Amino acid sequence: xxxxxxxxxxxxxxxxxxxxxxxxxxxxxxxxxxxxxxxxxxxxxxxxxxxxxxxxxxxxxxxxxxxxxxxxxxxxxxxxxxxxxxxxxxxxxxxxxxxxxxxxxxxxxxxxxxxxxxxxxxxxxxxxxxxxxxxxxxxxxxxxxxxxxxxxxxxxxxxxxxxxxxxxxxxxxxxxxxxxxxxxxxxxxxxxxxxxxxxxxxxxxxxxxxxxxxxxxxxxxxxxxxxxxxxxxxxxxxxxxxxxxxxxxxxxxxxxxxxxxxxxxxxxxxxxxxxxxxxxxxxxxxxxxxxxxxxxxxxxxxxxxxxxxxxxxxxxxxxxxxxxxxxxxxxxxxxxxxxxxxxxxxxxxxxxxxxxxxxxxxxxxxxxxxxxxxxxxxxxxxxxxxxxxxxxxxxxxxxxxxxxxxxxxxxxxxxxxxxxxxxxxxxxxxxxxxxxxxxxxxxxxxxxxxxxxxxxx
Ligand SMILES: [Fe+2]
Ligand SMILES: [Fe+2]
Numbered sequence: 001x002x003x004x005x006x007x008x009x010x011x012x013x014x015x016x017x018x019x020x021x022x023x024x025x026x027x028x029x030x031x032x033x034x035x036x037x038x039x040x041x042x043x044x045x046x047x048x049x050x051x052x053x054x055x056x057x058x059x060x061x062x063x064x065x066x067x068x069x070x071x072x073x074x075x076x077x078x079x080x081x082x083x084x085x086x087x088x089x090x091x092x093x094x095x096x097x098x099x100x101x102x103x104x105x106x107x108x109x110x111x112x113x114x115x116x117x118x119x120x121x122x123x124x125x126x127x128x129x130x131x132x133x134x135x136x137x138x139x140x141x142x143x144x145x146x147x148x149x150x151x152x153x154x155x156x157x158x159x160x161x162x163x164x165x166x167x168x169x170x171x172x173x174x175x176x177x178x179x180x181x182x183x184x185x186x187x188x189x190x191x192x193x194x195x196x197x198x199x200x201x202x203x204x205x206x207x208x209x210x211x212x213x214x215x216x217x218x219x220x221x222x223x224x225x226x227x228x229x230x231x232x233x234x235x236x237x238x239x240x241x242x243x244x245x246x247x248x249x250x251x252x253x254x255x256x257x258x259x260x261x262x263x264x265x266x267x268x269x270x271x272x273x274x275x276x277x278x279x280x281x282x283x284x285x286x287x288x289x290x291x292x293x294x295x296x297x298x299x300x301x302x303x304x305x306x307x308x309x310x311x312x313x314x315x316x317x318x319x320x321x322x323x324x325x326x327x328x329x330x331x332x333x334x335x336x337x338x339x340x341x342x343x344x345x346x347x348x349x350x351x352x353x354x355x356x357x358x359x360x361x362x363x364x365x366x367x368x369x370x371x372x373x374x375x376x377x378x379x380x381x382x383x384x385x386x387x388x389x390x391x392x393x394x395x396x397x398x399x400x401x402x403x404x405x406x407x408x409x410x411x412x413x414x415x416x417x418x419x420x421x422x423x424x425x426x427x428x429x430x431x432x433x434x435x436x437x438x439x440x441x442x443x444x445x446x447x448x449x450x451x452x453x454x455x456x457x
Pocket of ligand 2 (some may be wrong): 228261
């Protein structure tokens, strides 16, 4: 067997062992025998590669080895992926000394482990189990990857370590969800957590805005408020970048956006998550959320003035109408005006319990026709930043091919796209997808003929 086959069979056996361990008790003959087999497989792998460690990475739901995604094993290796995610690590580093007993103990752990709070806790758990020759790897850091040609080895220390889009989304989700949950029950909310996650959002938005917008779908109606806050934050940071704000300001914008609707945590959930239009009384209750948000954030020393201004003022229109009532002496912070634009745009383009999504062009139209609704300069900048076909959307090209919008460009109707399907609708292999910056004259013969709004069920 060559190295690839040895690796495939090692991973397959390991995942089968993990599955079996759920069915059989720890000292069962079957478990012992399989663990031995795996230890032999591992030894053969080391002999074939002449290396002393074997690193199997887990990033964004895939198994990775030597910088390559292992497509086949990623499907059969779901148990290993879940296990790594539960331990908050970026995979496993096996060393040559790993024996059958340690593999058996690792399998024991898969059967009992619940999600740990941090990678450090995961490492402690392994140690407590007496596992010395299998190490938990640091999570994947896309930043490292972009900065150097080095292949991810799982050894570099990463700070925060949340750069995989799935992890980032999870942490954004956790922060907003905890803020809602905590504030709703009168507990303190983790403002510092929101600030640190906003930092990850900023880094990620720079290179992967399209992913963020795509990943953040609403898994169910109960979580749409959280999804909404995350998408508003991504939109605000992205637009803020195009407006040339410094990083420090962008971080503050991201945090304020993540927390803007925190007042909803004090509105009865039957109203916030109602599946139909709100009646008059319910609407009146809902309109209290900006003032409640301000109240919550005033109780937190770490909250900034911008967080408070945004929570209080994001439903006030440019002409001063909207809610709450704006005192005559109050002036609106321009960032609140930006968040208001992002908030409305997100609400129009998202599926809500009571309505279907509008496409971005229709949404722009509605917003442009609402005279006095928005700060005109900020709305114009928002549209310019996102373009008519915002990143994350699917479009049909004039030659019949299908593409995914990756980045906006200096022309609002000619973004950078990745061609993913041929003219007959067949999906292209990853290696065959082509990136075209439609603002480049070289692609003057191609244009976008249709925006396809993805059906989110
Ligand atoms: Fe709101
Ligand atoms: Fe909102």
